Amino acid sequence: MDNAIALSNVSKAFGKFRAVDDLSLNVPRGAMFGLLGPNGAGKTTTIRMIMNITAPDSGEIRILGQPMDRQMQNRIGYLPEERGLYRKMKVIDHLYFLAAIKEVGREEARQRISGWLDKMELRPWLNKKVDELSKGMQQKIQFIATIVHDPDILILDEPFSGLDPINVALMREYFLEFRGRGKTIIFCTHVLEQAEKLCDEITLMARSKKILSGSMKELKRRYSQDLLRIAMDASLEEVRTLPGVADAKAVDGTFVVGLVPGTDRREFLRRTLDRFRIDAFSQKEPELEEIYIDAVRSAGIEERTIE
Amino acid sequence: MNWRKTFAVVRREYVERVRTKSFWVATLLIPILFLGYVAIQIAISKKTGGERQIVVIDMTGKLYAPLVKELADVEAKQKANASGTKGPHWNLVERPAGADLAATKEDLRKQVLAKKINGYLILDPAKLEKDEVEYYSTTVSDFIALNQLQSATGRIWMRQKMAARGLPTDLAKEIETRMDLKPFKVTEKGIAEEKGAGIIAALVLLVLMYSTFFMYGYQVMRGTIEEKSSRIVEIIVASVRPTELMLGKIIGIGLVGLTQYFVWSLVAMNMSLPAIAPLLSSSELGIPHLPVSMLGYFMLFFLLGYFLYASVYTMIAAPFNTDQEAQQLAMIPMILIIGGIAVYPAVMNDPSGGAALFFSLFPFTASLIMFLRTAVSEPPAWQILLSIGIMLATTAALAWFAGRIYRVGILMYGKKPTIPEIIRWARYSPGKAPQPAVKAG
Numbered sequence: 001m002d003n004a005i006a007l008s009n010v011s012k013a014f015g016k017f018r019a020v021d022d023l024s025l026n027v028p029r030g031a032m033f034g035l036l037g038p039n040g041a042g043k044t045t046t047i048r049m050i051m052n053i054t055a056p057d058s059g060e061i062r063i064l065g066q067p068m069d070r071q072m073q074n075r076i077g078y079l080p081e082e083r084g085l086y087r088k089m090k091v092i093d094h095l096y097f098l099a100a101i102k103e104v105g106r107e108e109a110r111q112r113i114s115g116w117l118d119k120m121e122l123r124p125w126l127n128k129k130v131d132e133l134s135k136g137m138q139q140k141i142q143f144i145a146t147i148v149h150d151p152d153i154l155i156l157d158e159p160f161s162g163l164d165p166i167n168v169a170l171m172r173e174y175f176l177e178f179r180g181r182g183k184t185i186i187f188c189t190h191v192l193e194q195a196e197k198l199c200d201e202i203t204l205m206a207r208s209k210k211i212l213s214g215s216m217k218e219l220k221r222r223y224s225q226d227l228l229r230i231a232m233d234a235s236l237e238e239v240r241t242l243p244g245v246a247d248a249k250a251v252d253g254t255f256v257v258g259l260v261p262g263t264d265r266r267e268f269l270r271r272t273l274d275r276f277r278i279d280a281f282s283q284k285e286p287e288l289e290e291i292y293i294d295a296v297r298s299a300g301i302e303e304r305t306i307e
Numbered sequence: 308m309n310w311r312k313t314f315a316v317v318r319r320e321y322v323e324r325v326r327t328k329s330f331w332v333a334t335l336l337i338p339i340l341f342l343g344y345v346a347i348q349i350a351i352s353k354k355t356g357g358e359r360q361i362v363v364i365d366m367t368g369k370l371y372a373p374l375v376k377e378l379a380d381v382e383a384k385q386k387a388n389a390s391g392t393k394g395p396h397w398n399l400v401e402r403p404a405g406a407d408l409a410a411t412k413e414d415l416r417k418q419v420l421a422k423k424i425n426g427y428l429i430l431d432p433a434k435l436e437k438d439e440v441e442y443y444s445t446t447v448s449d450f451i452a453l454n455q456l457q458s459a460t461g462r463i464w465m466r467q468k469m470a471a472r473g474l475p476t477d478l479a480k481e482i483e484t485r486m487d488l489k490p491f492k493v494t495e496k497g498i499a500e501e502k503g504a505g506i507i508a509a510l511v512l513l514v515l516m517y518s519t520f521f522m523y524g525y526q527v528m529r530g531t532i533e534e535k536s537s538r539i540v541e542i543i544v545a546s547v548r549p550t551e552l553m554l555g556k557i558i559g560i561g562l563v564g565l566t567q568y569f570v571w572s573l574v575a576m577n578m579s580l581p582a583i584a585p586l587l588s589s590s591e592l593g594i595p596h597l598p599v600s601m602l603g604y605f606m607l608f609f610l611l612g613y614f615l616y617a618s619v620y621t622m623i624a625a626p627f628n629t630d631q632e633a634q635q636l637a638m639i640p641m642i643l644i645i646g647g648i649a650v651y652p653a654v655m656n657d658p659s660g661g662a663a664l665f666f667s668l669f670p671f672t673a674s675l676i677m678f679l680r681t682a683v684s685e686p687p688a689w690q691i692l693l694s695i696g697i698m699l700a701t702t703a704a705l706a707w708f709a710g711r712i713y714r715v716g717i718l719m720y721g722k723k724p725t726i727p728e729i730i731r732w733a734r735y736s737p738g739k740a741p742q743p744a745v746k747a748g
Binding site: 048051054073074078080083085086088093097098103 | 309311312315316318319322323533534537538539541542543544545546547548718
């Protein structure tokens, strides 16, 4: 299989704390890959290992089929979650500097930077200091810096945090365009709705471990089996006590019912019809969040957002 | 080590600093202030003077007249000599002690405070027997004037004693000698008359080196902290190794320092600025001619000391997110640097003594003190080489340690780490950086 990034059995501990525990994952070339999970799940540590900022204690990381080395660093564009710029530098000097540390020649850098400045309508700000720019503009500069060396792989850690909706839409467009050119994107976030809209492959992490991975379509199909939307004349309490129901909630006058895995749906409906009137019923496509919660539960991990 | 990337960092650190207005203001203002200070000093020393209104209570009844004459003679001699320092013009008035000396003194004290007179001198035989005279004034720090008064009273008192023994006064004049000690510095190359200018130059350079350690060491610290507080550091280390970033920063800022020195030496070479030149050339305090060897040693020991202290400052900066947090530890290099300048008088007194040797080998004072020793004496070559060796070894060890702390520290946000934690970081193997950026949320 042709993978842009492949991790096999990678672990990383900080003292007694295991930040990443026996993680294996494959990012296919050309994928929009979501690395998801709550804060403290080990996403940033994983990315730092991919970026060769910290080294794994054990396991192997291969980038574009080769072990990570310094040359490889130049083929990845990385937008960290903790990001900023030198405040006193002029925009144009800053961009040249960030290109230079990726070993992009001056002329090449000039052309690329020029193209992006026009595209993002930043040209009037060229000779301003970073200080004088709005937060959104600074984010744009950071994005240009991430791709100025025309990387094959783009790693974006919470790329939308702090952006207004217009810029979120704009950024998403750039990401899609980037992928359209056959490049690979790893998108790292704890906001599942964002990932749901963008990603075609995901890996879910919780408490340092991978708990779920696969293509978005396949996951949704797999999990939709157990999820029903029913409109009926019963109380939520009554629905919850029906045999075969794992969980239920009331949504807009209907109930979203999660069945115990392996429950026969027809059998369940027949038994329910004996007791209540059913007005409508449909199979519900699960949201990523529901898949996630389910996966966390079945992995036997208490869901926690703070490590 | 990727030099292309390191160079990009060096270039950024250098260009961004040299471009700032504050750099040029400091670079140009310091020599101007310095020259202005020298010029004022010279002007003051030439003009000294003015008048001193003094009341003399001569309880011997024999010394007042000779004192007036003696001071007038001194003034006449000074006037004849165009260059050289000049004392004040003394206006003496005699006043009897009166019945109650205490009351007279009290009255004079009031006159001094009312600024009617500058001071009063009491020639008391009892005190004179012990070779003492008392002088009362609001200012007792004008050394040139006090010195004159002291030697004048000394001379007349000596003559008085000789006359009392029946010796002729012209004999007194003959045996009165003020010995002029002419120092000659013996070096390997020969013997040279030491006029003091070389020593003044060495001290000026010493102060310069001392203050640039502070200035540029502090900039290394600020720069490192700024990268963390502005959150750019992770973007950088995704392309540049922490070691390269650290080294690039230290070299870049060091070059800024050299640039400043370069500008200063240009200014010094063009010292014939019309306004000051006449003042300087006619004075013993004139800008001394700097021997090439002194400048060579200066550059050498500046660079050695700078790299040493830059490593210390990097080490201090890496764990922290704000200048305030680092401030406490920044006291350490500060005390060490001040220590270097504080021991210099001892070294001047005995440049080949035990203390001088110790401080010129102790790595944190070595750059300042070994430079001073090479300027005022000729330390043996083995001592110079040993000092350089110790500094290089210390710098290598510090840079290694700083690099390890830096590597971990630059990715640490959140709470301020404790010293034991910081030391633990250094023990992590390169593959085992501890948990970066514990996030809340």
